[in-house]
Amino acid sequence: MDNSESVRVAVNIRPLITTELLHGCTDCITVVPGEPQVHIGSHAFTYDYVYGGAGSPSSAIFDDCVAPLVDALFHGYNATVLAYGQTGSGKTYTMGTNYTGEGSNGGIIPKVMETMFKRVEATKHSTEILIRVSFIEIFKEEVFDLLDSNSATLSKAEGAPFSKPTAPGRLPIQIRETVNGGITLAGVTEAEVRTKEEMASYLSRGSLSRATGSTNMNSQSSRSHAIFTITLEQKKIASCPNGVNDDISDDILCAKLHLVDLAGSERAKRTGADGMRFKEGIHINKGLLALGNVISALGDEKKRKEGGHVPYRDSKLTRLLQASCVSPADTNAEETLNTLKYANRARNIQNKAVINRDPMAAQLQRMRSQIEQLQAELLFYRGDGQAPFDELQILKHKVSLLEASNSELQRELQERRLTSEQLAQRALDAQVEKDKLIMQIESVRNGKSWEEVDSNQNQDLNLMKNYVLKIQELEGELIRLKSVNSSKRSRFSDCVDSDDDGTSKNSLFSSENGYLSSGILAK
Numbered sequence: 001m002d003n004s005e006s007v008r009v010a011v012n013i014r015p016l017i018t019t020e021l022l023h024g025c026t027d028c029i030t031v032v033p034g035e036p037q038v039h040i041g042s043h044a045f046t047y048d049y050v051y052g053g054a055g056s057p058s059s060a061i062f063d064d065c066v067a068p069l070v071d072a073l074f075h076g077y078n079a080t081v082l083a084y085g086q087t088g089s090g091k092t093y094t095m096g097t098n099y100t101g102e103g104s105n106g107g108i109i110p111k112v113m114e115t116m117f118k119r120v121e122a123t124k125h126s127t128e129i130l131i132r133v134s135f136i137e138i139f140k141e142e143v144f145d146l147l148d149s150n151s152a153t154l155s156k157a158e159g160a161p162f163s164k165p166t167a168p169g170r171l172p173i174q175i176r177e178t179v180n181g182g183i184t185l186a187g188v189t190e191a192e193v194r195t196k197e198e199m200a201s202y203l204s205r206g207s208l209s210r211a212t213g214s215t216n217m218n219s220q221s222s223r224s225h226a227i228f229t230i231t232l233e234q235k236k237i238a239s240c241p242n243g244v245n246d247d248i249s250d251d252i253l254c255a256k257l258h259l260v261d262l263a264g265s266e267r268a269k270r271t272g273a274d275g276m277r278f279k280e281g282i283h284i285n286k287g288l289l290a291l292g293n294v295i296s297a298l299g300d301e302k303k304r305k306e307g308g309h310v311p312y313r314d315s316k317l318t319r320l321l322q323a324s325c326v327s328p329a330d331t332n333a334e335e336t337l338n339t340l341k342y343a344n345r346a347r348n349i350q351n352k353a354v355i356n357r358d359p360m361a362a363q364l365q366r367m368r369s370q371i372e373q374l375q376a377e378l379l380f381y382r383g384d385g386q387a388p389f390d391e392l393q394i395l396k397h398k399v400s401l402l403e404a405s406n407s408e409l410q411r412e413l414q415e416r417r418l419t420s421e422q423l424a425q426r427a428l429d430a431q432v433e434k435d436k437l438i439m440q441i442e443s444v445r446n447g448k449s450w451e452e453v454d455s456n457q458n459q460d461l462n463l464m465k466n467y468v469l470k471i472q473e474l475e476g477e478l479i480r481l482k483s484v485n486s487s488k489r490s491r492f493s494d495c496v497d498s499d500d501d502g503t504s505k506n507s508l509f510s511s512e513n514g515y516l517s518s519g520i521l522a523k
């Protein structure tokens, strides 16, 4: 490993997955053949490595990027491999964080295990080696021990396949700073492992306990930042002076390799996050934002030379970056561009990062956290600066369309009401005419002359007209009530329908033996 550089960035472009193909997505990233350069829209970025797409095969990631770090680990250097990318872009897949120990998985962590134990085997005659692993997750700004057997037991007892973050018994662990500025996790499980299989079993046990959830973007979305740490301690065997590793004198060499699978950056409207997922999303973005700020501060050469402040304390994640993953689907172009910019900044980071402390740190820290919280919420809510304005315009347009359609419907309703009243009137007139004729025929049948019938008819007709007016009045009132309140109308109709009295049940428009006829015949 070259001591002068600590951060190298690899971009891994995964193939389009089935759901993206079904949605008709196409690749939005192009790789310049033979160059570690990618193009997205009008933007071009150069990295240390580009895999997938027209770049090198993804299977080469381990050999190019991670194998040198494993080698460095055996020489006593700490190293970190970190996967950053949008949710669903393939971080867990690339890191192999969910490796169960069965079959072959091309992920980085399984390959690290394999390489390490091969090396242990090769050096076992000259070097005493102790390997420990820890596995933690940062979920909603709290650190949890994924290897804590208490929480694993609890989740099993509850019948849940995973120890969900809300499971009772999961207590967060405290981050402590050592006197020389290092960071330790109080009480975290550090399991000693002697074989690859043993290490894999801790990885899979921790992965099963990790907080995952389903979002619109990924059915198995990691909701936490997971850090699998391998600690390697080496001591030369006294009876074997010429060991394989020349770095080991009589001292103990101790180094750590952090393998970090970050939670995906996300936007609420893309992931369909609400409630719990929404709060998780804010925490995820907050953590990533803090990490981005560290990257910016470290990557800014001028600031670095001036000894500018690096906000390490805002990020519990890492000070070293090595890898980055992106999704190639055009629907994700905006997020992919952000990832590429993020990774590009990381590339500017030079080694020899220093933790700064000053008396104002606590106060500044609080203020920065507040700003970041607000920025994260803003970012999560709207995705970008243009979105709210566009959304507002679209919503306004929708409202005006709905208002126009509403007044059109109201106008139609009014017209139909008038037509219906006119039809009612005509039906009434016809009914009156019919009853008049029936009466006349009845009278003639009873032996009355036409003159007599006519004069009686006039009296009856007056009475009938009074009845008709009364009926019209009642009918008008009924129509008015119906139009005032539709719910009242239905209750009113129910009430009328449920009445056993035939006079009420029959409407004036349909009655053969209805109100008018009954009234007249009862006279």
Ligand SMILES: Nc1ncnc2c1ncn2[C@@H]1O[C@H](COP(=O)(O)OP(=O)(O)OP(=O)(O)O)[C@@H](O)[C@H]1O
Binding pocket: 013, 014, 015, 017, 058, 085, 086, 087, 088, 089, 090, 091, 092, 093, 094, 218, 220, 221, 222, 223, 262, 263, 264, 265
């Ligand atoms: N290189 C690849 N080849 C084929 N399929 C892949 C590849 N990388 C990822 N996938 C698939 O893409 C989907 C999303 O991958 P993964 O869960 O690793 O994403 P992620 O970035 O970890 O998401 P999150 O941040 O939401 O946890 C999975 O179905 C995975 O199998």
